[in-house]
Amino acid sequence: MSGNMNLTLKVWRQQSLNAPGKLVDYKVKDISEDMSFLEMFDVLNEELITKGDEPIAFDHDCREGICGSCSMHINGRPHGPLKGVTTCQLHMRSFKDGDTIVVEPWRANAFPVIKDLSVDRSAFDRIIGSGGYISVNTGNAQDANSLPIPKDDADEAFMSAACIGCGACVAACVNSSAMLFVSAKVSQLSLLPQGKPETDQRVLAMVNQMDTEGFGACSNTGACTAECPKEISQGNIARMNRLYLAASLGGK
Amino acid sequence: MNWFTTFITSSIGKKIVMALTGLFLITFLLVHCSVNACIFFNDGGETFNEVAEFFGSNPVIRTMEIVLFICLILHIIQGLVLWGQNGSKRPVKYTSKNGAANSTWYSRSMGLLGTLLLMFLIVHLKDFWVVSRFTDEITGGSTTLYAKMNEAFDNIWVVVLYVFSMFSLSYHLLHGFQSAFRTMGWTHRKYTPLIKAVGAGFAVLIPFIFAMMPIVMHFNLID
Ligand code: SF4
Ligand code: FES
Numbered sequence: 001m002s003g004n005m006n007l008t009l010k011v012w013r014q015q016s017l018n019a020p021g022k023l024v025d026y027k028v029k030d031i032s033e034d035m036s037f038l039e040m041f042d043v044l045n046e047e048l049i050t051k052g053d054e055p056i057a058f059d060h061d062c063r064e065g066i067c068g069s070c071s072m073h074i075n076g077r078p079h080g081p082l083k084g085v086t087t088c089q090l091h092m093r094s095f096k097d098g099d100t101i102v103v104e105p106w107r108a109n110a111f112p113v114i115k116d117l118s119v120d121r122s123a124f125d126r127i128i129g130s131g132g133y134i135s136v137n138t139g140n141a142q143d144a145n146s147l148p149i150p151k152d153d154a155d156e157a158f159m160s161a162a163c164i165g166c167g168a169c170v171a172a173c174v175n176s177s178a179m180l181f182v183s184a185k186v187s188q189l190s191l192l193p194q195g196k197p198e199t200d201q202r203v204l205a206m207v208n209q210m211d212t213e214g215f216g217a218c219s220n221t222g223a224c225t226a227e228c229p230k231e232i233s234q235g236n237i238a239r240m241n242r243l244y245l246a247a248s249l250g251g252k
Numbered sequence: 253m254n255w256f257t258t259f260i261t262s263s264i265g266k267k268i269v270m271a272l273t274g275l276f277l278i279t280f281l282l283v284h285c286s287v288n289a290c291i292f293f294n295d296g297g298e299t300f301n302e303v304a305e306f307f308g309s310n311p312v313i314r315t316m317e318i319v320l321f322i323c324l325i326l327h328i329i330q331g332l333v334l335w336g337q338n339g340s341k342r343p344v345k346y347t348s349k350n351g352a353a354n355s356t357w358y359s360r361s362m363g364l365l366g367t368l369l370l371m372f373l374i375v376h377l378k379d380f381w382v383v384s385r386f387t388d389e390i391t392g393g394s395t396t397l398y399a400k401m402n403e404a405f406d407n408i409w410v411v412v413l414y415v416f417s418m419f420s421l422s423y424h425l426l427h428g429f430q431s432a433f434r435t436m437g438w439t440h441r442k443y444t445p446l447i448k449a450v451g452a453g454f455a456v457l458i459p460f461i462f463a464m465m466p467i468v469m470h471f472n473l474i475d
Contacts (some may be wrong), residue, residue: 010347037379076350102348111342158253174351174360175264207262216338217263219362220431227352235439241264242437248259 003033005097009044011056012104014113021113023102030039037080038063038070040092057116063100064090065229068164071171072117076225078168085165086229106171108139110214121167123213124181131198131205132185146168147193157191160184162230169224169232175216181225182210183230183240198243200247207244264435266334271432278454281319285458286389287467294474297398303396308384328370335363355356358423359431365424372417377403406467417464425455 006029014021028044036044040062045055060070070087074080080090100156103117111119138144161184169180186203189195195202218237225234259265268373287307290300351360358365383400384390390397404410427453433439438447468474 021344070452073346073348076348077353104346104348107342107344107346109343131323170356174355175338177338179263207264209257211263214330214341215263216341217267217334218435219267219334219359220427220434221355221359223351223354223360232285234434238434238437238439240437241268241435244262244264245268248255248262248265 001092004134005033005092005095005099007031007040007095007098008100010100011101013116013239014105014163016115017112020118021103031092033062033091035064035092035093036088037072038069038088039092041151045213057118058155059118060088060142060230063088066164071106071119071121071166071168072247073106074226075102078106078171079166079229083226084231085230086164090227094210096100103151106167108167108170108176108215110176111167111170119167121165123215124165124178126213127178127182127206127209128185130209131202134195136167144194149193151179153191157188159231160232160236162189163232164190164230166229168227168229172222172223172227173216174221175219177218178213178215178225179218179237180228180232180242181236182206185238186240186243187236190239198244200251203243204251205245207240266330267435269326269330270334272433273323273330274428274432276320276323277327278425278432279375280323281458282454289461291401291474292468297396297401301396301398304384308391324373326367331363331366331389335366339363343367346382354428358429362424365420368416368420369424372413375413376417379430380409399463402469405466408470411466412468414466415439417461421462422455422459425459426452429454 006027008029009026011026012021013024025141028040028047031040031043031069038058039191041056041058043178048055049219059069059071061067063070065086068086072079072087074087074090074093079085079087082090083092105111105113105117106119106121110123111121114120133180167178170176170178182247186206189202220234220237222234223234225232260269287303288300290303291297293299351357380397380400386399389395390400405414430444432447433444433447433451
C-alpha cells in the first residue's frame with residue numbers, strides 16, 4: 001500500500017498519580033496516512049497487549065471533535081500541528097514516514113496526570129459547578145424563540161459555546177491559565193437574556209474557583225486561542241475581565 | 253476578606269494592577285522622552301537643562317514623581333510575584349514545547365524583559381536621578397544634567413547597556429501596551445486595531461529616540 005509509514009513515538013508513561021514518569025520509545029510500522037492519530041495509538045496498543053505489555057492510557061470518547069476528551073500534546077503543541085483540530089481529528093497524513101513524534105499529557109498543576117497520557121480535568125467541572133449554569137428552568141424551544149435576541153449576540157454566544165472543555169488552552173499557556181475556557185463559559189451564558197441576571201455572581205464565583213484550582217494568571221500571549229481546536233476568541237477573555245471588574249467594583 | 257482584597261488578590265485583579273501601573277509608566281515614558289529629546293536641539297543642552305530644571309522644581313511634577321515611584325514599585329513587585337506564581341503552575345515541564353507556533357517570544361518573556369529593565373533602571377537611577385535629587389552637584393550649579401549625560405555616555409559600555417536595554421523596553425512595550433488594554437477589558441471591534449497600531453508605533457519610536465541619546469552623545473554627533 002502506498003503512503004504507509006513507519007514512525008518512532010516517544011510516549012509519556014506514568015504508572016499512577018504521583019509515580020515518576022518518563023518518555024518511552026515505540027516503533028510503529030505500516031501506518032496508513034488515513035488513520036487518525038488515535039487509531040494509530042489503537043494499533044500500538046493492540047501490539048502492546050499482544051506482547052503482554054500494558055497498553056497506553058489516553059482519553060477519548062466521540063472521536064469526532066465534539067466531546068473534548070482527547071488530549072495529547074504532540075510534538076510540542078496541544079492537539080498537534082494543525083489549526084482548529086482535536087487530537088482525534090488529526091490524521092497521519094500530517095506526518096511523514098520516518099518521523100519521530102513526542103507525545104505528552106497536558107501539563108499543569110491543576111491537571112494532574114492520572115496515568116500515562118490521561119489527565120484529571122475535574123477542575124473544569126468544579127469551575128462550571130461554581131456558576132456555569134442558569135439557576136432557573138428556561139423553558140423549551142418556543143420560549144427561547146419568543147425572546148428577541150440580537151443576531152450578533154446570538155452568534156457570539158454560539159461561538160463561545162463551541163468550547164468543548166478539552167483544556168488545550170491551559171496546556172498551551174506559559175502561565176497554565178484557564179482564562180480562555182472560563183471566559184468562553186462566562187460569555188456564552190452572560191450574552192443571552194436567560195443568563196444575564198446572574199452575570200455578576202457567576203463571574204465572581206467562576207474566577208474565584210479558577211484561582212482556587214491553581215491555574216495561572218493570564219498574560220494575553222494568545223497561545224490559547226491559537227491552539228484551541230474550536231478557535232475560541234481571545235475577545236472572551238477581555239469580556240470576562242470587563243465583567244469581573246464591573247462585578248467587583250459595581251456589583252452588590 | 254472584604255470585596256476589595258478579594259478583587260485585588262484574584263488573578264484578574266493582579267493583572268489589573270499590572271495594566272494600570274503599566275499604562276501610567278507608559279505616559280511617564282512619553283513625558284520623559286519628550287523632555288530628553290530637547291538635547292537634539294543641538295544647543296549645547298541649553299533648552300534641555302532649562303526644561304529639566306523646570307521639571308525638577310515644579311510642585312505638580314514633584315507630586316507626580318511620588319505617584320510614579322509607587323506605580324513603578326507596584327509594577328515591579330507584582331510583576332515578579334506573578335512571574336514566580338505563574339511559573340509554579342507547571343512543575344513538570346514539557347520535553348518538547350513549540351511556543352513559537354502559537355505566540356511571540358516576547359509575550360512569553362515579559363518577566364525576563366522586565367527583570368532586564370529593572371537592572372537597567374538601577375544603574376540609570378543611580379547615574380542621574382540620585383545625582384540630581386540627592387546631591388547638590390546640579391542644583392548647586394557645579395555641573396548640569398546635560399554635562400552629566402555627556403560624562404556618563406563617554407563610556408562605551410554604558411552606551412551598550414543603554415541601547416541593549418532599549419531593545420528590552422521595545423519588546424516589553426510591544427506586548428505590554430496592547431495587553432494592558434485587553435486586561436482592562438478595553439477591547440472593541442472599532443478601536444482595538446488602533447490601540448494595537450499606536451502601541452506598536454510607541455514601542456518602536458520611544459525606545460529608538462531614547463537609544464539615540466547615548467549614541468549621539470558618545471560619538472559627538474551633537475554639540
Ligand atoms: S477554550 Fe478551546 S482549548 Fe480551551 S477548553 Fe475550550 S475548546 Fe479546549
Ligand atoms: S475524542 Fe471527542 S473530541 Fe476528540
